[in-house]
Amino acid sequence: MNPAREDKREPNRVVIFDTTLRDGEQSPGASMNLDEKIRIAQTLEEMGVDVIEAGFPIASPGDFEAVNQIAKTVVNSTVCGLARATKGDIDRAAEALRPAARRRIHTFISTSPLHMKYKLQMEPDAVHDKVIESVSYARRFTDDVEWSCEDGTRSEHDFLCRCVESAIKAGATTINIPDTVGYTVPEEYAALIRMLFARVPNIDKAIVSTHCHNDLGLAVANSLAAVVAGARQIECTVNGLGERAGNAAMEEVVMALRTRHDRMPFVTGVRSEHIMKASRLVSAITGFVVQPNKAIVGANAFAHESGIHQDGMLKHAGTYEIMTPESVGLVRSKIVLGKHSGRHAFREKLSELGYSLGDNALADAFTRFKVLADAKKEVFDEDIVALVDDEIARAGERIGLVSLEILCGTKHQPPKAELELNIDGAAKSCKASGDGPVDAAFKAIRQLFPHDARLLLYQVHAVTAGTDAQAEVTVRLEENGRSVNGQGADTDTMVASVKAYLNALNKLLVKREKSAPAAMSA
Numbered sequence: 001m002n003p004a005r006e007d008k009r010e011p012n013r014v015v016i017f018d019t020t021l022r023d024g025e026q027s028p029g030a031s032m033n034l035d036e037k038i039r040i041a042q043t044l045e046e047m048g049v050d051v052i053e054a055g056f057p058i059a060s061p062g063d064f065e066a067v068n069q070i071a072k073t074v075v076n077s078t079v080c081g082l083a084r085a086t087k088g089d090i091d092r093a094a095e096a097l098r099p100a101a102r103r104r105i106h107t108f109i110s111t112s113p114l115h116m117k118y119k120l121q122m123e124p125d126a127v128h129d130k131v132i133e134s135v136s137y138a139r140r141f142t143d144d145v146e147w148s149c150e151d152g153t154r155s156e157h158d159f160l161c162r163c164v165e166s167a168i169k170a171g172a173t174t175i176n177i178p179d180t181v182g183y184t185v186p187e188e189y190a191a192l193i194r195m196l197f198a199r200v201p202n203i204d205k206a207i208v209s210t211h212c213h214n215d216l217g218l219a220v221a222n223s224l225a226a227v228v229a230g231a232r233q234i235e236c237t238v239n240g241l242g243e244r245a246g247n248a249a250m251e252e253v254v255m256a257l258r259t260r261h262d263r264m265p266f267v268t269g270v271r272s273e274h275i276m277k278a279s280r281l282v283s284a285i286t287g288f289v290v291q292p293n294k295a296i297v298g299a300n301a302f303a304h305e306s307g308i309h310q311d312g313m314l315k316h317a318g319t320y321e322i323m324t325p326e327s328v329g330l331v332r333s334k335i336v337l338g339k340h341s342g343r344h345a346f347r348e349k350l351s352e353l354g355y356s357l358g359d360n361a362l363a364d365a366f367t368r369f370k371v372l373a374d375a376k377k378e379v380f381d382e383d384i385v386a387l388v389d390d391e392i393a394r395a396g397e398r399i400g401l402v403s404l405e406i407l408c409g410t411k412h413q414p415p416k417a418e419l420e421l422n423i424d425g426a427a428k429s430c431k432a433s434g435d436g437p438v439d440a441a442f443k444a445i446r447q448l449f450p451h452d453a454r455l456l457l458y459q460v461h462a463v464t465a466g467t468d469a470q471a472e473v474t475v476r477l478e479e480n481g482r483s484v485n486g487q488g489a490d491t492d493t494m495v496a497s498v499k500a501y502l503n504a505l506n507k508l509l510v511k512r513e514k515s516a517p518a519a520m521s522a
């Protein structure tokens with residue numbers, strides 16, 4: 001019996017397979033550190049995701065460790081590791097997944113003429129042999145094995161059917177048909193899935209899965225069309241993160257199935273009220289800002305601006321709202337915080353927003369909240385989220401900000417920064433000037449802690465409206481081919497900028513530490 005099916009006997013149950021930590025992390029610039037990956041995995045588990053693809057263990061020691069740690073941490077979701085069709089890859093995936101309560105090995109090989117000829121340089125018969133070898137070998141480690149035909153949508157049907165049938169015979173319990181290059185269209189993809197159901201004699205022994213890339217903006221539509229045609233697993237990512245134009249967005253497939261249950265009578269196990277939290281977390285960690293008009297999780301997705309719409313909404317929300325903001329976790333808050341709010345109300349608010357902090361972290365966050373409430377007229381939920389995320393990001397940093405003073409404007413040219421940092425417990429200060437205030441502040445950091453990392457991205461985002469809004473800054477640094485994202489939030493954009501730079505630098509130090517314990521100083 002297919003273990004995935006055993007758990008989800010309901011014939012209309014769609015398995016949600018999240019690959020934010022694997023395919024999502026393959027987006028250029030979206031790299032995440034171990035702690036961040038664990039936080040995302042825990043969030044996915046809490047929201048009821050069935051399968052979490054935690055990484056590609058053979059790809060790097062960091063990927064191995066992430067899969068291994070997530071396998072130790074997550075209990076309710078199946079943890080999956082990716083492997084090419086080789087023993088080395090499968091061994092590494094099996095080893096990383098060993099501690100998992102539920103584990104899946106996902107092995108893949110290309111089946112399209114183009115990929116077989118140019119990428120693999122293998123004959124179809126040899127590819128077919130590899131399918132059988134790799135799936136049978138993976139089954140030695142777990143009875144939950146997924147097989148994917150990379151570039152499946154551009155594969156010849158006879159060959160695809162032959163490989164799928166053999167993969168199932170060899171023990172694959174899930175058969176994934178990737179649209180690797182985002183080329184297919186809904187009607188064609190649905191026909192491909194129906195063709196497999198019609199022609200592969202043992203197809204009922206496996207769950208058929210979709211894995212759609214978004215190069216033509218059709219990833220979600222293609223995934224849904226495949227489900228209507230019989231697929232019962234959707235591979236997707238939070239915010240649609242992923243290679244090139246990304247993967248099918250999890251929040252969109254989940255809410256489409258929920259909202260249009262009348263046309264697509266399928267259910268998922270995802271608790272949709274966790275969607276906003278997951279979206280914000282992935283966006284904050286990767287520095288990939290969600291576009292305001294993005295379906296489901298964009299800042300404007302539930303905003304009604306025009307007078308006619310507002311009037312309609314006041315008369316009946318259904319006039320312009322096809323799903324409620326609450327259903328995706330946009331809480332119309334019961335608790336409004338201000339500068340007179342106490343620790344108890346603050347703790348309640350955190351739990352309403354899905355955070356549970358230890359006593360020390362709570363005390364630090366509360367102190368910062370009081371400072372923020374003094375500086376801002378109104379403290380919104382978004383402010384609290386930014387503040388707490390900032391607090392979490394800073395935990396255990398070797399280099400911390402002590403003070404910053406900036407002189408700039410028309411009368412102070414060139415702009416100057418006076419900066420004091422705490423570096424491994426010692427206070428160090430300096431002055432620097434630059435082309436602008438940000439340049440001056442970043443030059444001061446380099447002076448106090450010399451390093452060769454290149455600045456790849458500097459991005460400022462206002463957490464809420466108004467000139468007293470907190471700024472949320474993302475900085476991406478790159479050193480020896482390794483890139484990291486740092487975040488900082490503050491009502492002072494310059495302070496937020498320095499915090500974000502330091503956060504990225506601290507992450508680089510952790511990476512350096514892991515790759516060469518001797519090379520610790522700058």
Ligand code: KIV
Nearest residue numbers: 108148150151178180
């Ligand atoms: O897009 C793709 O083909 C993949 C496979 C490894 C499943 O990501």
Ligand code: ZN
Nearest residue numbers: 023178180211
């Ligand atoms: Zn992919």
